[in-house]
Amino acid sequence: MINTWNGEKVELKISSDxxxxxxxxxxxxxxxQWRPYDENGHxxxxxCNCGFEYGFDDSGEPPYEKSWENYRExxxxxKADVGFGKKMSMDEKLxxxxxxxx
Ligand SMILES: [Zn+2]
Numbered sequence: 001m002i003n004t005w006n007g008e009k010v011e012l013k014i015s016s017d018x019x020x021x022x023x024x025x026x027x028x029x030x031x032x033q034w035r036p037y038d039e040n041g042h043x044x045x046x047x048c049n050c051g052f053e054y055g056f057d058d059s060g061e062p063p064y065e066k067s068w069e070n071y072r073e074x075x076x077x078x079k080a081d082v083g084f085g086k087k088m089s090m091d092e093k094l095x096x097x098x099x100x101x102x
Pocket of ligand 1: 022023024025026027048049050051052
């Protein structure tokens with residue numbers, strides 16, 4: 001659970017073994033301590049394999065004006081700038097997104 005500047009509460013999806021999923025693409029974190037935002041909503045400035053940078057692509061707020069949803073749409077449609085990220089097929093993306101139980 002993270003608290004944002006405007007008092008809105010945002011839930012992060014955590015796996016049953018304690019790893020956080022990327023709120024945009026559903027990728028599971030490599031280490032158990034990692035969170036995209038701290039409890040006060042401060043972004044990590046990490047960049048996920050989906051290309052989303054927490055604190056930048058969300059304009060500094062989690063999730064600012066549906067930034068997660070908007071970016072997820074771009075990523076699914078292959079329009080996100082993933083750069084170094086791994087290339088995934090639509091099927092692989094859809095399977096990974098199930099982690100978020102949207
Ligand atoms: Zn991601």
